Every structure is written in C-alpha cells, then in structure tokens.
Amino acid sequence: MYRKVFASKIFDRKVVLISGGCAGIGRALAVRLAQAGARLVILDLQQPALDSLVQHLADHHNAEALGLVCDVADAEAVQRAVALAVERFGGIDVLVNNAGITHRSSFADTELAVFQRVMAVNYFGALHCTKAALPSLLARGGQIIVLSSLSGFSPLLYRSAYNASKHALHGLFETLRYELKDSGVGVMLVCPGFTATDLRKNALVGDGSVAAQPPLAMGKVASPQDVAEAIYLAALKRKRLLILNNVDWRARILARFFPRLFERILLPRLSGMKPQASRRG
Template structure:
C-alpha cells in the first residue's frame, strides 16, 4: 500500500472537531496530507488546529454551517483561494436522534435530514468542480442504518439511505472524470454523536442506548477509512456486525428486523 499517495494532498473534513473527525484529521495528516478542517465551533476548531500543529500536521480551519448553502458557498470560495486543489472531501458531519416517529417533533426530523443529507449535498455541489479537476475522492460516512432499518431512528435511517442513493448515483456520473466515491458503513462508534443524539422533543434522551456487537473506536474507523481511500474502495463495511447485517438484511429481511427490534427496542421499554 503506497502511503505516499496522500502526501501533499488537501483533505477537507466536515465535523472535523468531533471524535471521528479529529481522528480522521490525524489519520490522513500523519500520512502527509494537509487538513482542511470544517466545523460549526470555532473554539473546537482552534483547539484541533493546535493539537495537529503539535504533531507537525498542517491544518487550516474554517467555520462552516453546511446546511446554509450561501455560507457554504462563501466558505468554499475562501478555501479555494488558499488551496490550489481539493483532493479528498470527507462527509463526516452528522447528527442522530433516538425516538420513535410517533413521539418525534417534525423540527427534530427536519434537523437530522438537513445536516446529514442537505449539508452533504450542498458541500458536494460546491466542491465538485475542484474534485473533478484533481481527479479526487468523495468519502461519505453512512451506517448500517443506511441499508437496513434501525428502530427509533426514522430520520437518521432515512438520511443514511438518502446518502447511499445520492453518492452511489453520483459515482456513476463522475467516475468517467476519474473521481472516486467511497461509502463507509460502520456499526456503532464510540463518538459524541451518541451522547448528542436528540430525543423526540429535541432534548437529550434519558434512555440508554443499546448497541449491537462491539463498539468501534474512532481511531480504528479512521485508520480503516485511510486504507480504503488508498485502495480506491467503493464501499467499506467496517466490523463483522456491519458485514453480517448487510447480508442478513438483504437475504432474510424479516429475520433481520426481528433480531434488530429485540435488541434495540429495549432502549424505549421504560418510556
């Protein structure tokens, strides 16, 4: 595996100041890439930049709300003035919720879809010309919920299914230009997206999350993503749970649903 392929490449990462985002910055930066860190918290971005600098990783930080298309466009124009290319765009930013649809306010559902889907589409739109020019790569963080149901996460699952459809179709349109598109399907990851998940009323849930299988660490997932990017993988199913869920949901969907509900519905037993 040729790690030198990432040297002097410019890698834009959304949600860069979060758990997985930070590990992605270190994972790609340690291979010689320059990091373009995007997030909605300037304080966290500046802290991230300092950590990366201490590890001799070049990093520029940019405040961006990817759901605001005009701000997204303005910030990308600023980034493109500073960097002569955008080689890899990693759609890592995302939020979740834990609440049955019947108990969830529409504003919560719309918020999840805005960040996870509209934000990714906005950024792809404004980075596509640069990525085509560099024959670069788009990487989108999906989930097992991107190809199978997940009880109590209707909007989250819908958003990840939407990312699957969007990026699979985008690949068919841009691969002729030499652009690669990789979708990543991990199982549960130990990141703040769990603690920051919204309940049906938009507050933090009181019920404890029920995970299936071992919880993946952000550094492990980030390392897998780097390997996948170097190999120009189209899809990555990280963890045995992700791989078994793919086949079970595809060939025995009723059985998959029964097992999943038995595991996950316990979160909501005391509601």
C-alpha cells in the same frame, strides 16, 4: 501509534476537507491524514474546538490546517468555506462528508422539525459540500468519501429520520459515482457499525431537544481511530464501498433477503433494546 514513517505518499501535500472534523471519526481521520502528510480543512460548529484541533495538528504532526466555523446545512456558508479553502490551498483533492447528527425517538413522537434538521445536516450537508467542492475535485481527479452507517442497509428502531438520511446518502452518491465514472473522481461510501463517539450523547429526542440517553445494549463497538485507519487504507485503494468489520454480516444478509427473520432476531439488539421474554398464547 505514529505511522508517518511507513505511510504511503499518496496523500502527501493533498488538500483534504473534512466536515464535522473536531470530534469522533472526523477528528481521528484528520489526525490520520495529517500523519500521511495531508493539508487539512476542517469544518465544524465551534471556533474553540477548531482552534484546539488546528494547534494539535501543527504541534504534534507538523500539519498545515485551516479550521472554519460552518453549519453544513447552510448552503451559502458551505460555499464561502470552500471558497476560503480553495483560496488558501489552491484546491481540494479529497472531500470527507462526515458531519452528522442522530435522534432517538419513535416516529409518532418525533416532530417534523427533527426530521428536517437531521436531513439538513446528514443529507443536505453532504450535498452542499459536494456541490461546492465538485469543480475542484473534477480539476484534480479527487475523491469523495461519505460517512454512512450500519443503518444504510439495516434499519434501527427509533431512528427513522437518521435511517432515512443514510438511505438518501446511498441513493445520491451511488448515482453520482456512476455519473462521474469517466471523470477521474472516486466516490466511496463508508458504513461503520457502532463507534465510540459522542454522536449518541448529543442525540435529539422527539421535541428537538438534546437529552441524556440511557446506555444501549449494543454489539461490538469500534474506536474512532480504528475506523479512521480503515477509511485511510480504503481511500488509498479508492474503494467504492467500505463496510467495517464490526458490522454484523448477519444483519446485512437478513435485512436484505430475510426481513422477517431480521426483525425478530437482530433488530431489537441492534437498536439497543434488551431482549424480552417471549410471550405465548
């Protein structure tokens, strides 16, 4: 649904940088912000995908966009990309740390390189982008939006590296929010539940390769467009934390206050494991 007629003017002509912006939530958010009049800087790994999205935003939303090939795990590449964005648009008003990868493998079977790669993208990628964009965000009273996850507060089996990266994001950006509280820069952590993206299709396995994953017995799955709309509305209000409505509230409560009950009742289902018959004896 095209919403620009009813859109707030808050993001009109604002410069929004989105990492991992060519697919899933990142792409949906780029489209939604384009509808609101924003100018987009999109970081991703493949030039053809970037070119296609930039053209789509121009043709369908009359949006000005710059697509840059950038691996956010490379701090120098991020610095160059942010410098190009500032040169093109004059500054950055909103940074969306969206780039991320995942894996599905037990801790014992996961090679160290997988832990390093997941942390390099999910945690250090957000750190690199924020470090590079912060001077501009401070000058413009901007906003930082960080895509975390259900696993930021409820662990998921066979995702130890992914879980660790999301917990690290909370530690980093909750601290940064406090340090920036008098600067005019807002920090919002976003925790979606399961979302219909290609993240799982591209999940690493223990040896670092990408392998087809079997269907998971997940709960309610949100669309990227619904998640993007919720993020957009929360960003208008400059919220500190957004937990999407498809995140099971029981998981949040049980994981925090009743961990043994969480492990027995919800952890297998949230991890995509089919319930097994209980054993006696």
